[in-house]
Amino acid sequence: MSWKMLALKKSPWVFHVNTGACNNCDIEIVNCLTPKFDVERFGIKLVGSPRHADALLVTGAVTRQALPRLREVYLQIPKPCVVFVIGACACGTGIFHTGYHIEGPVDKVIREIDPEAIIAYVPGCPPKPEAIISGVLQALSIL
């Protein structure tokens, strides 16, 4: 394992992007950061810039307007980085599958610019904070 990956797993700083979610997944993510669930005990911290981040938390099916912005944010994150896809819409566009504004699930959009991207999925509508924490820690443990 490279020292970069070791450092990433020790304390993953995350940047949160909403690419067209209904805000429910975002509420659950914010819930993870509150004292009740307190993900900072795992070294997970929300940061304000993708350039400071080790991981990307994406919620929502990718809309046409969000498409270039999500790609731009992904390119600005120092590599290696992990993309956590949170919620049913982000994992597979969910009920918005046939929408005129939907450009596809998050993994497809990111793989188009980086086929080697590390992507982890947390399905659910919305996933419970326990599920998000469990998914993130399980993904980090197998890297």
Add this chain to the structure above:
Amino acid sequence: MNQQELNNKLAQIKDRLIDIEQKASNRIFLLCEAQNNFDVNKFLFEDVGARFVIATGIDGEDCFEVLYHYSYDQTGCMITIKAFIRDREQPKIQSIAPFLPGAEWIEREIHDLFGIDFPGHPDMRRLILADDWPQGVYPLRKDTSRTKPPTSAFVPGKACGQLGRTIEGVESSREVKE
């Protein structure tokens, strides 16, 4: 004004309407043609004193419909003005935004999604469609193709340029480096 007085008041504009449909004691539809819509809205808002809630656009079988929903809070009655636009080629209906600024954004949204023109609207810019969505494609019309218009090519570092926002005299750090 109780419900009976409200009904009598609404009967004053009967000559501008096709019909008044009372589906329930607190649910009234006023059906009118597009050219009478402005007067009926003005009457309901200014003379009756109803509160504007929202508007709806519908692609009907042979016409477009714009529904203006009002609430008359003293009796809890919902009143909907249903305006029919018979011309499908160049659908237009006079904007009510000049006397009712709360209707500005919903009229812009209906314009985006159905291509219905609102003459008299103070600011008819695009509201909710993406910036690179092609002109003249109205996604909620029933005869619009289901295939999505292709997106513009992705250029790294230029995604924010596609927002159309530029700050004069300020160059981004990326451009200075290059």
